[in-house]
Amino acid sequence: MTEAIDHTVRGSWTPAGAARSPLPAHALRWLRARTGLVGATTPAAPASVLAVPDSALPEGARAALADVVDESNVLLDREARLGRTGGLSYVDLVRRRGGAELAVPDAVVLPESPTQVQRVLEVCVEHDVAVVPFGGGTSVVGGVTALRGDKKAVVALDLAQLDRLVSVDPVSRIAVLQAGVRAPDAERLLGAHGLTLGHFPQSFERATVGGFAATRSAGQASSGYGRFEDMVEGLRLATPAGEWRLGVAPASAAGPDLRHLVLGSEGTLGVITEVALRVRPAPTVRRYEGFVLDGWERGVAAVRALAQQRELADVTRLSDVDETEVSVALSGGLRTKALRGYLNLRGVSRPCLLVLGWEAEDGRELAWRRDAALRIVHTFSPVTLGSAAGESWRHNRFAGPRQRDALLDVGVCVETLETATTWSALPALWASVRGALVDALTTPGRRPVVMCHISHAYETGASLYFTAIAPRDPDDPVGQWQRAKTAACRAIAGSGGTPVGTITHHHAVGTDHRPWLAGEIGDLGADVLAAVKRRLDPTGILNPGKLIPGPERPDQDQPIG
Numbered sequence: 001m002t003e004a005i006d007h008t009v010r011g012s013w014t015p016a017g018a019a020r021s022p023l024p025a026h027a028l029r030w031l032r033a034r035t036g037l038v039g040a041t042t043p044a045a046p047a048s049v050l051a052v053p054d055s056a057l058p059e060g061a062r063a064a065l066a067d068v069v070d071e072s073n074v075l076l077d078r079e080a081r082l083g084r085t086g087g088l089s090y091v092d093l094v095r096r097r098g099g100a101e102l103a104v105p106d107a108v109v110l111p112e113s114p115t116q117v118q119r120v121l122e123v124c125v126e127h128d129v130a131v132v133p134f135g136g137g138t139s140v141v142g143g144v145t146a147l148r149g150d151k152k153a154v155v156a157l158d159l160a161q162l163d164r165l166v167s168v169d170p171v172s173r174i175a176v177l178q179a180g181v182r183a184p185d186a187e188r189l190l191g192a193h194g195l196t197l198g199h200f201p202q203s204f205e206r207a208t209v210g211g212f213a214a215t216r217s218a219g220q221a222s223s224g225y226g227r228f229e230d231m232v233e234g235l236r237l238a239t240p241a242g243e244w245r246l247g248v249a250p251a252s253a254a255g256p257d258l259r260h261l262v263l264g265s266e267g268t269l270g271v272i273t274e275v276a277l278r279v280r281p282a283p284t285v286r287r288y289e290g291f292v293l294d295g296w297e298r299g300v301a302a303v304r305a306l307a308q309q310r311e312l313a314d315v316t317r318l319s320d321v322d323e324t325e326v327s328v329a330l331s332g333g334l335r336t337k338a339l340r341g342y343l344n345l346r347g348v349s350r351p352c353l354l355v356l357g358w359e360a361e362d363g364r365e366l367a368w369r370r371d372a373a374l375r376i377v378h379t380f381s382p383v384t385l386g387s388a389a390g391e392s393w394r395h396n397r398f399a400g401p402r403q404r405d406a407l408l409d410v411g412v413c414v415e416t417l418e419t420a421t422t423w424s425a426l427p428a429l430w431a432s433v434r435g436a437l438v439d440a441l442t443t444p445g446r447r448p449v450v451m452c453h454i455s456h457a458y459e460t461g462a463s464l465y466f467t468a469i470a471p472r473d474p475d476d477p478v479g480q481w482q483r484a485k486t487a488a489c490r491a492i493a494g495s496g497g498t499p500v501g502t503i504t505h506h507h508a509v510g511t512d513h514r515p516w517l518a519g520e521i522g523d524l525g526a527d528v529l530a531a532v533k534r535r536l537d538p539t540g541i542l543n544p545g546k547l548i549p550g551p552e553r554p555d556q557d558q559p560i561g
């Protein structure tokens with residue numbers, strides 16, 4: 001059994017949680033000064049005191065599932081069930097710290113093959129049991145919350161044992177991976193063939209190939225390697241209506257591309273068991289560099305120029321003034337002082353950090369692409385920080401989440417949200433979402449830090465990724481964030497029926513964005529999704545309460561305070 005199967009009540013990242021990543025003293029001092037944080041210790045409740053209801057899985061269903069996957073792969077114990085209770089959003093973490101009621105699955109089922117997954121679904125239809133497909137469990141939108149809908153019980157279908165590289169076609173550069181393969185294992189398995197997937201989301205260390213496909217994930221190097229959906233050549237899907245295989249050629253005019261019904265379907269239409277992926281030769285050279293541009297507007301213009309002249313670096317990431325200030329403040333001590341002094345000297349009053357990273361098969365290719373990009377960047381008068389700044393970002397690129405437990409321990413509310421829009425709408429959307437978060441999280445004695453970056457750019461627009469940090473409301477931590485999130489979603493949804501941006505660029509819909517989806521795809525779009533669901537999952541066992549819009553809609557006029 002892999003470590004993923006053994007996970008118990010999860011901290012924000014590793015089972016060891018905060019112990020692995022304490023908060024440096026200078027970071028705590030900065031938080032106190034900047035936000036009014038008191039810094040009182042608010043430790044998580046021990047797992048032993050969390051309320052876990054008895055399993056409601058009927059004995060007949062348990063026995064039938066055990067027939068398919070073996071007794072040892074149907075887990076009813078408290079630890080296993082708690083371990084698959086929700087994902088990794090701030091609200092999930094607060095709930096697991098004893099802050100609110102938990103939706104605990106009645107059992108965890110661990111199939112070992114695509115055939116077993118298919119048979120598990122048949123058993124669950126027969127016994128009226130809901131199924132929540134569970135990959136790495138890193139969803140931040142409620143995608144793996146164990147909701148049972150109108151079913152008798154709900155099981156978490158943990159795909160951790162579907163962990164094989166099925167085949168590699170080096171000529172076509174296609175690899176088939178089982179859905180439960182986690183990203184680091186995918187890189188290891190492909191690396192043995194000199195290949196890479198090039199998909200590096202911040203959740204890299206835990207998330208799975210099936211989860212990426214089910215949520216249309218975007219990695220940090222999406223400008224170079226593409227979003228995950230761009231890599232998917234084919235899919236194997238288990239559904240209550242039977243197995244469905246999609247994708248036979250690199251391009252096709254055989255009607256609408258039905259792979260795109262499965263990509264982003266978030267476990268509501270079927271369980272992805274295998275994914276055929278476009279892979280690339282592993283890079284042999286890398287170069288990451290940092291620049292500072294004076295002002296967000298100038299930074300945005302630089303990234304737009306790179307995108308529209310098709311010279312984006314593989315990693316292209318621009319922080320706004322607040323995010324840059326946080327990075328500088330948290331680098332600590334002399335480094336902070338030296339950098340502030342240097343930028344002052346260069347006359348930069350509103351520093352915005354731009355990280356560019358190139359990965360290539362050889363030095364000549366890298367030099368050629370870098371030169372072309374830098375010719376563009378230099379027209380925006382950057383201050384060059386060199387490769388130390390770029391490498392420091394690369395080195396720490398998966399580190400942020402490890403500190404969430406430590407932040408929660410000192411009474412912080414910390415969460416992220418994201419959207420995307422066109423270049424022409426981007427400045428206004430950035431200002432309105434930022435303003436909505438600041439307003440919603442500001443109360444007497446509490447001042448939030450709201451920061452943003454662009455990390456996925458396209459010729460026509462870009463994503464905006466916000467992080468909000470505020471002293472936690474100890475009496476209503478969940479409500480505090482939900483009000484802020486609603487305010488931000490309203491800014492994104494716009495007024496008058498035309499959304500200003502997408503409700504999600506890569507985090508997916510889950511439970512959290514579900515009320516907003518029909519506003520983006522229209523009522524007809526919502527009906528089409530529901531009709532597809534009825535065909536593939538007629539009794540509605542698959543991931544109830546996620547993605548597919550229900551009758552409820554956000555009330556635009558209702559006050560949020």
Ligand SMILES: Cc1cc2nc3c(=O)[nH]c(=O)nc-3n(C[C@H](O)[C@H](O)[C@H](O)COP(=O)(O)OP(=O)(O)OC[C@H]3O[C@@H](n4cnc5c(N)ncnc54)[C@H](O)[C@@H]3O)c2cc1C
Nearest residue numbers: 135136137138139143201202203208210211217218267272
């Ligand atoms: C700290 C942090 C950083 C993150 N950074 C990024 C980022 O940079 N880019 C990004 O895109 N996302 C990011 N995410 C969000 C998350 O990691 C992605 O949504 C990821 O794609 C989920 O993969 P997973 O294997 O963990 O899926 P899970 O969380 O297990 O599941 C996600 C959804 O997909 C469904 N699902 C999972 N596996 C399958 C399957 N085999 N078949 C059908 N449905 C399935 C689940 O039911 C659920 O609805 C981040 C999350 C965290 C906590």
